[in-house]
Each structure stands twice: as C-alpha cells, then as structure tokens.
Amino acid sequence: MQVFSSVRDPLVTGGKTVGDVSHDISRHVENKPPRSWWLAFAISLVVLCYGLYCVCTVLWNGIGVWGLNKTVGWAWDITNFVWWVGIGHAGTLISAILLLFRQKWRMSINRAAEAMTIFAVICAATFPLIHMGRLWLGFYWALPLPNAFGSLWANFNSPLLWDVFAISTYFTVSLVFWYIGLIPDFATIRDRAVAQGSMVRAQIYNAMSFGWQGGAKTWMRYEAVALILAGLSTPLVLSVHTIVSMDFATSVIPGWHTTIFPPYFVAGAIFSGFAMVLTLLLITRVVFKLEDYITIYHIELMNIIIIVTGSVVGIAYITELFISWYSGVEYEGYAFYNRVQGPYAWSYWSMMTCNVISPQLFWIKKIRTSIVATFVLSIVVNIGMWFERFVIIVTSLHRDYVPSSWTYFHPTMYDIGEYLFTFGLFFTAFLLFAKFFPVINMAEVKSIVKTDSEKVSH
Amino acid sequence: MNADKNFLVGVFNDEVVLLDGIQKVRTSGLKIHEVFSPFPVHGIDDALGLKRSRLPRAAFLFGLTGTTLALTMQIWMLGYDWPMIIGGKNFASLPPFIPVTFELTVLLSALGMVATFMIVSDLKPYKWPRQFDIRSTDDKHVMAIDLALNSGKSKDEIARILRDAGASEVNEKNFE
Numbered sequence: 021m022q023v024f025s026s027v028r029d030p031l032v033t034g035g036k037t038v039g040d041v042s043h044d045i046s047r048h049v050e051n052k053p054p055r056s057w058w059l060a061f062a063i064s065l066v067v068l069c070y071g072l073y074c075v076c077t078v079l080w081n082g083i084g085v086w087g088l089n090k091t092v093g094w095a096w097d098i099t100n101f102v103w104w105v106g107i108g109h110a111g112t113l114i115s116a117i118l119l120l121f122r123q124k125w126r127m128s129i130n131r132a133a134e135a136m137t138i139f140a141v142i143c144a145a146t147f148p149l150i151h152m153g154r155l156w157l158g159f160y161w162a163l164p165l166p167n168a169f170g171s172l173w174a175n176f177n178s179p180l181l182w183d184v185f186a187i188s189t190y191f192t193v194s195l196v197f198w199y200i201g202l203i204p205d206f207a208t209i210r211d212r213a214v215a216q217g218s219m220v221r222a223q224i225y226n227a228m229s230f231g232w233q234g235g236a237k238t239w240m241r242y243e244a245v246a247l248i249l250a251g252l253s254t255p256l257v258l259s260v261h262t263i264v265s266m267d268f269a270t271s272v273i274p275g276w277h278t279t280i281f282p283p284y285f286v287a288g289a290i291f292s293g294f295a296m297v298l299t300l301l302l303i304t305r306v307v308f309k310l311e312d313y314i315t316i317y318h319i320e321l322m323n324i325i326i327i328v329t330g331s332v333v334g335i336a337y338i339t340e341l342f343i344s345w346y347s348g349v350e351y352e353g354y355a356f357y358n359r360v361q362g363p364y365a366w367s368y369w370s371m372m373t374c375n376v377i378s379p380q381l382f383w384i385k386k387i388r389t390s391i392v393a394t395f396v397l398s399i400v401v402n403i404g405m406w407f408e409r410f411v412i413i414v415t416s417l418h419r420d421y422v423p424s425s426w427t428y429f430h431p432t433m434y435d436i437g438e439y440l441f442t443f444g445l446f447f448t449a450f451l452l453f454a455k456f457f458p459v460i461n462m463a464e465v466k467s468i469v470k471t472d473s474e475k476v477s478h
Numbered sequence: 479m480n481a482d483k484n485f486l487v488g489v490f491n492d493e494v495v496l497l498d499g500i501q502k503v504r505t506s507g508l509k510i511h512e513v514f515s516p517f518p519v520h521g522i523d524d525a526l527g528l529k530r531s532r533l534p535r536a537a538f539l540f541g542l543t544g545t546t547l548a549l550t551m552q553i554w555m556l557g558y559d560w561p562m563i564i565g566g567k568n569f570a571s572l573p574p575f576i577p578v579t580f581e582l583t584v585l586l587s588a589l590g591m592v593a594t595f596m597i598v599s600d601l602k603p604y605k606w607p608r609q610f611d612i613r614s615t616d617d618k619h620v621m622a623i624d625l626a627l628n629s630g631k632s633k634d635e636i637a638r639i640l641r642d643a644g645a646s647e648v649n650e651k652n653f654e
Contacts, residue, residue, distance in 0.1 A: 038516065038617035164555060172560040176552045177567060182577035189581040193588045200592065203601070204615070208516070211612040230596065231605035234615055236526055238599045239518040244531040245595045252537075252584050263577055466517040466617075 031125055031468055034312035038466045045458045045465075046209050048308050050216070053455050056307055064447035071441020074434050075150060083153055085434045091427045092417045096435040097147045098267075099409040103292070104144035104442060105187065105264055106285075106405060109257055110293025111137025112194050115201070116253035119246070125321055127464040128313045132304060133297045134198040135457070139449040140296070141191045143442035148183075150438065179266040186263040190256055197249045200242070204463040207232035261289040268412065275355035275416030278343075284336035288405060291329035291375070294322050295401035300450065302395045304459060313460050316389050323388035326401065330379030333408075337376065355416055363428060364415045367407050374404025481626040484652050485511065486636050487610045488645030490619040493519045499643035500525040503621070506639045508631070511622040514614035533591055533598075540590025541583045548582035549575065610651050621645070 036044070053061075078085055088095055111134035118126035152158045159165060162184045164174045174181050206229035213222035232238075265285035268276035298319065305314040344356040359368045378400045382388040387397075414429050453459070488503075490496040496519065503510060510526065523530075556562070557570025567574070596602070614620040623636055631639075637648045 042616045173555040176556055176578055177564045177574040185578045185581040189585040196588055196592050208615040211615045214612050226606055227603040230601035230603055231607045233607040234514045236513045236522045237528055240523045240528055241531045241533055241595055241599055243518050244533045248534055248537045252588050256584050463517045
C-alpha cells in the first residue's frame with residue numbers, strides 16, 4: 021500500500037491514466053512528424069552539411085586553417101570541447117543523482133536529458149579528434165597500444181590521457197544507462213504496433229527492446245541494475261569535468277594553475293547542462309504537446325538548480341580574483357588584471373553578466389515560472405558558459421611571458437564552421453531521437469500518474 | 479498435459495488490486511508462472527516471494543576486475559616495460575594512475591553488470607517473446623497460471639480464484 025501526500029501537487033497534470041501515458045508518448049513515434057519538425061530538421065541538415073565541408077577542409081589542409089598562432093595554441097576547439105562536455109553533464113546528473121535522492125520529478129525529463137548528454141558528448145569528442153590533425157593516428161596517441169612513434173606506451177601521468185578514459189567511459193556508461201531505460205518503452209511501442217497491425221514497426225521495435233516482456237523477476241533485476249548504474253554514474257559524472265579541469269589545473273600557466281578548478285568546473289557544467297535541457301524541453305513540450313508531463317513545476321525546479329549552480333560559479337569567479345591578489349604572485353595577479361581590464365575585457369564582462377547576474381533573476385518567482393523568460397535566460401546562460409571557457413583559455417594564453425609574443429586571436433571561418441558542425445550534428449541527432457524514440461520515460465511516469473486519493477484503498 | 483504450454487491469464491487493472499490478488503492466489507495454493515507489468519510495481523517481489531537479485535555482487539566483482547586490470551596495466555607499462563622519466567616523477571607513482579583506475583573500474587562494473595542482466599533475463603534482439611497479453615506493456619497487469627503445474631485444480635476453479643483475487647478478465651492462452 022502506498023500513501024500519497026495531499027500537500028504535494030501531482031507531477032503529471034491533466035488527470036492522465038496509465039493508458040493515456042502510452043498513448044500520449046507513443047503517438048509521436050507512430051504518427052508523421054509535424055511541419056515544424058521538418059523545418060527544424062531541414063535547417064539542422066543544412067548547418068550540418070556546411071559544417072562537414074569545414075571539417076573536411078581542416079582535415080585535408082591541417083589545422084593551420086584555424087586562427088591559432090604560436091602564442092594562442094588552444095582556442096575555439098578546446099573552448100567548444102569543454103562547453104559541450106559541460107552541457108553533457110545534466111542528463112546523467114538528472115537520471116543518476118536525482119534517482120539516488122528519490123526525486124520523482126526527474127521522471128518526465130530524464131529521457132530527453134540523457135539523449136542530450138549523449139549527443140553533446142559526441143559533439144565534444146569531435147574537437148580533440150580533429151585537433152589531432154591526423155586523427156587516423158589518434159589511436160596510437162590516445163590509447164595504450166604498443167607503437168613505434170616514440171614513447172612505447174601512452175603517458176598515464178598526463179591529464180589529457182585521463183580525459184580520453186573519462187570521456188569514453190562517461191559516454192559508454194551514459195549510453196548504456198539511457199538504453200536500459202528505453203528497453204521497456206520500446207516494448208510498449210512494439211505491442212501497440214502489433215495491435216495496430218503494423219508488423220514491420222513491431223519487428224524493428226522488438227529488436228530494439230531485446231524481446232522485453234516485463235515479468236516481475238525481470239523488473240526486479242532491472243531496478244537493481246538502474247540503482248547500481250546510478251550509483252556508478254554519480255561519481256563518474258563528477259569525475260568527468262574534474263578531469264577536464266585538470267587539463268588546465270595541472271599546468272603552470274597563470275590563470276589555469278588553480279586548485280578550485282575541479283568543483284568550479286563541475287558546478288559550471290551542471291549549470292550549462294540544465295540550461296540546455298531547458299532550451300530543448302521548452303521546445304519539445306510545445307511541438308509534441310507534452311505540457312501535462314513537463315509542467316511549470318518541472319521548469320521551476322530546474323531553474324532553482326540553475327540559481328544554485330550559477331551562484332557557485334559566481335563565487336568561484338570572485339574567489340579566483342581574490343586569490344590572485346591575495347597570493348601576491350605577480351604573474352597570477354597580472355593574468356586576472358588582464359582578464360578584467362585587457363583587450364579581452366569584453367568577453368570577461370559578457371561572461372560575468374550572463375553567468376553571474378542573469379541567473380539571479382530566477383529568485384523572482386514570476387520569472388522562474390515564466391516560459392518565455394526561462395527560454396531566453398537558458399540561452400543567455402549557455403552564451404555565458406561559452407565565454408567562461410573562452411576567457412579561461414584564450415585570455416590566459418594571449419599574453420605570454422615574453423611581451424614580444426603578445427598577440428590577439430581571430431577565428432577563421434573554419435573555427436566557426438567546425439562549431440556550426442557540432443550544432444548541426446547535435447540538433448539533427450536530437451530531432452531524430454524526438455521522432456523515433458519515446459521522448460518521455462513511459463514506464464517510470466506510469467508508476468507516478470496515480471497519485472490521487474482514489475489510489476489509497478486500504 | 480505438458481508444462482509451459484497451456485495457461486490461464488488473469489488481467490488486473492490496478493497494481494494495488496494486483497498485489498492483494500497475488501496474496502489471495504498464493505494462499506489458495508496456486509503456483510503463479512509469472513506476473514507481467516507495464517512498470518515496476520513496488521512490493522511485488524515480496525508478494526511473489528522472489529529472492530533478492532545477486533546482480534550487485536556481479537557488479538562488484540566486475541568492478542574489482544577493472545581496478546586490478548587498470549593498476550596492473552599502468553604499473554607494468556610505465557614502471558617495468560618501458561620506464562621513462564616524466565617530470566621527475568617515480569616510474570610507477572600511484573596518484574596519477576588513480577583517474578584511469580577509477581574510470582576503468584566504473585566502465586567494467588557497468589558493462590559487466592548490464593551484460594549479466596541481459597543474459598540472466600534472456601534479453602536479446604532476435605527474440606520474439608511469448609506474449610500472454612499485449613496490453614501488459616500498456617496499462618494492464620497480467621498474471622499467468624500454468625495449468626499443467628496446477629493440475630490439482632480444474633480450469634474453472636482456477637478461473638474462479640483469479641476472479642475472486644480481483645482479475646477483471648480471465649483468458650485462456652495456449653502456446654504451440
């Protein structure tokens with residue numbers, strides 16, 4: 021017997037029954053997509069094709085076509101890499117950490133957020149791969165395979181190698197976690213296809229569901245698997261951006277050599293990830309008419325997480341400034357003085373405005389429960405988070421120790437084109453997911469729809 | 479009559495009725511073949527008397543394998559096979575090996591456990607399951623009773639027990 025609080029509002033509105041959940045979510049897979057979907061898909065494909073042209077040019081000519089110079093050897097590529105990896109933190113955080121905390125509101129949003137995670141990590145991975153220049157040799161450089169190109173084994177002392185392991189493990193485990201959740205829902209679509217007489221669809225979704233039946237014993241094992249995957253993913257998701265931050269923090273460049281980087285990067289990652297989840301879900305819920313499943317309450321809770329992580333990031337920025345002065349190290353002090361006052365001050369202040377000031381607007385209930393305001397601010401936050409990485413990377417590099425090497429970084433069309441490539445890839449993949457996969461975890465939502473008093477029978 | 483061929487299938491509309499029904503069916507002495515639900519029903523494992531899953535142990539053992547493998551690999555490669563001075567550190571110093579060790583522990587633990595789950599639950603892409611009632615992935619809970627294993631009772635008697643236990647329909651299902 022379960023007893024439900026009459027104080028809490030239901031997580032799914034509109035008086036939905038278990039059968040309504042199957043119908044409302046599966047019908048997007050069964051029906052032809054709306055016109056707005058086709059429009060978005062066409063635009064994404066065009067962007068993807070243009071980006072692919074730029075990527076091929078880079079591969080053909082080498083990364084000399086980027087705007088890098090001998091002082092600024094890392095710029096947009098690594099900025100975009102860190103930005104995408106950061107975005108990829110929300111999905112597993114929602115499905116793993118919120119599962120461990122028994123936050124049931126995660127159930128309507130975890131599927132789409134995990135899909136976003138997987139696509140974002142793929143986008144992130146393209147940047148270091150292309151930056152290798154000859155990426156077909158990347159296996160020898162990045163994986164511990166015996167080779168004859170110098171050192172016999174990969175260097176396990178290098179944070180860049182830790183990154184290879186962290187990102188690929190994160191991608192694999194997130195993919196498995198996401199897919200395990202999809203299996204029962206694919207079976208629902210299969211059985212609906214059988215009932216509708218569409219045997220081809222039934223065969224395809226049966227293969228994807230691995231012949232799922234939903235027996236009590238299987239469900240019991242399934243829940244054990246989900247709980248342990250959540251337990252494994254929780255330290256994993258925190259480790260990924262920690263290790264990404266060590267790419268910088270273990271170096272001796274002023275502005276990078278900072279011990280607060282790991283927690284500061286993780287908070288920033290969750291911050292930008294939730295912003296991207298909001299951007300995508302606000303569109304998805306309108307296009308697929310899911311307002312009863314992704315309610316204002318869900319949006320408000322995500323906005324609260326944005327206030328918390330945005331404030332952590334803000335405190336980290338101020339701490340960095342304070343320590344650079346308090347340490348008395350002149351290089352460290354100059355690096356930060358240059359951020360605030362130097363030729364890249366415009367990017368520093370864009371970052372401060374977007375990341376520190378704008379999320380504080382969510383303290384006002386009217387703003388955090390407004391769909392338009394949330395949508396705009398979610399995009400502002402991700403612009404800010406891009407600038408954060410740009411500020412950390414380019415501003416710390418462009419003033420070298422020797423003033424004769426001081427320089428300024430200008431991106432070329434190939435820097436921009438490759439960034440566009442990942443946008444095209446991300447949105448194409450997300451749109452295909454939204455059409456062919458159930459965008460909401462039906463099995464989990466079914467377990468919470470009947471939170472009304474009629475349920476308490478004894 | 480052969481086992482695993484002829485079934486009576488009770489269809490339940492609600493999981494609370496189902497949990498109650500399982501108790502009633504079991505006290506009446508019937509053996510339940512399996513119960514199929516569209517979502518995980520809490521308490522159903524106790525009601526059916528299922529033992530706790532041993533998958534956590536599998537996950538732990540796979541994780542341990544990952545830890546051992548990662549440490550052995552790194553210490554052997556950089557400490558013994560081709561030692562090199564990198565930043566004046568020891569050849570095989572433990573702290574820089576921790577990140578990769580952690581990642582491989584998680585990776586092997588997750589993949590090993592999921593593979594075990596797939597194997598023990600007989601989940602594979604080329605299998606079309608025996609479906610007792612296709613509504614069991616939509617909104618119905620379905621209880622299957624193997625007639626051969628409950629030969630002490632007549633079909634009508636079993637149907638009556640299922641109805642008394644709260645089943646909204648009782649259907650017959652025969653597999654070739």
